[in-house]
Amino acid sequence: MKKEIETPKYLYEKVIKRIERESRIEEVKKQLFIFLMIFIISLLAFIPAFSYFQKEISQSEFREFVSLAISDSRILISYWRELIFSLAETLPVSSSMSALSSLLIMLISLNFIIRDIRLIAKR
Amino acid sequence: MENQEKPKNRKIEIDTKWLKIGIAIVAVLVILFGIFSVGVIVGRFRRPFLPERPENTMMPAGRRNMMPEGRHGVAGIISKIEGNSIWVKNNDGQEKEVLVTDKTEIDHLGESLKISDPKADDHVIIMGSPNQDNKVEAKLIRVMR
Numbered sequence: 362m363k364k365e366i367e368t369p370k371y372l373y374e375k376v377i378k379r380i381e382r383e384s385r386i387e388e389v390k391k392q393l394f395i396f397l398m399i400f401i402i403s404l405l406a407f408i409p410a411f412s413y414f415q416k417e418i419s420q421s422e423f424r425e426f427v428s429l430a431i432s433d434s435r436i437l438i439s440y441w442r443e444l445i446f447s448l449a450e451t452l453p454v455s456s457s458m459s460a461l462s463s464l465l466i467m468l469i470s471l472n473f474i475i476r477d478i479r480l481i482a483k484r
Numbered sequence: 485m486e487n488q489e490k491p492k493n494r495k496i497e498i499d500t501k502w503l504k505i506g507i508a509i510v511a512v513l514v515i516l517f518g519i520f521s522v523g524v525i526v527g528r529f530r531r532p533f534l535p536e537r538p539e540n541t542m543m544p545a546g547r548r549n550m551m552p553e554g555r556h557g558v559a560g561i562i563s564k565i566e567g568n569s570i571w572v573k574n575n576d577g578q579e580k581e582v583l584v585t586d587k588t589e590i591d592h593l594g595e596s597l598k599i600s601d602p603k604a605d606d607h608v609i610i611m612g613s614p615n616q617d618n619k620v621e622a623k624l625i626r627v628m629r
Contacts, residue, residue, distance in 0.1 A: 419575075422575065425559040426609065426611075429626060436611075443556050444557070444611060446555075451557070451559075454521045461517060465511055465514050468503060468506055468510060469507055
């Protein structure tokens with residue numbers, strides 16, 4: 362005697378949803394790999410950019426003007442205009458830009474990595 | 485044994501609030517530095533009388549003289565003192581001439597000094613404004629002995 366198996370209600374929808382979720386997770390895994398690569402590259406770029414920034418800041422007069430501004434509030438009040446100009450003139454712009462840009466890319470990619478890990482873990 | 489059920493959803497609780505704040509701060513800094521760098525590049529491009537661009541003589545001489553190229557501050561070691569001029573060598577080894585006027589304030593640890601007090605090899609931080617000869621006219625000389 363052949364007995365018919367009764368399928369549970371909404372089984373089809375559940376299966377389709379599960380397939381969709383799995384394919385979404387596959388996409389997220391690919392994204393995660395890409396962001397991981399971006400994170401590693403930006404980290405590798407950040408290390409020399411930061412050391413270059415440190416070298417430039419130690420060689421420039423910027424540090425001395427900052428220390429002068431911190432050490433004497435009277436100078437800060439009386440000569441604020443000259444101080445701002447001096448700081449702007451001695452700021453190592455290119456090295457700070459490269460260090461900050463690589464740091465920004467690193468943080469953004471880290472944010473996406475955490476989001477993707479959360480999505481994968483939720484399954 | 486019955487009570488030991490596997491959790492259906494694994495959740496990773498990572499607070500990204502500080503990460504987002506960090507991203508916002510760094511992004512603002514990148515924008516500000518970017519604007520500043522563009523300003524510096526445009527400023528250099530529009531200043532054709534600079535020594536590194538001697539071939540460009542688009543700007544009339546009269547207007548060139550109206551735009552001083554000198555700096556507002558110098559920090560380094562005094563290499564030479566001659567009359568009212570002080571030559572300061574910075575960390576890069578470049579020498580800058582600084583003019584001392586009657587209005588120049590010279591001080592060391594809050595004590596005011598005379599023009600004759602700073603000596604060669606003294607470490608100084610100078611602030612002032614550039615004149616038409618691209619020399620710094622000192623307003624403040626802080627001696628850091």
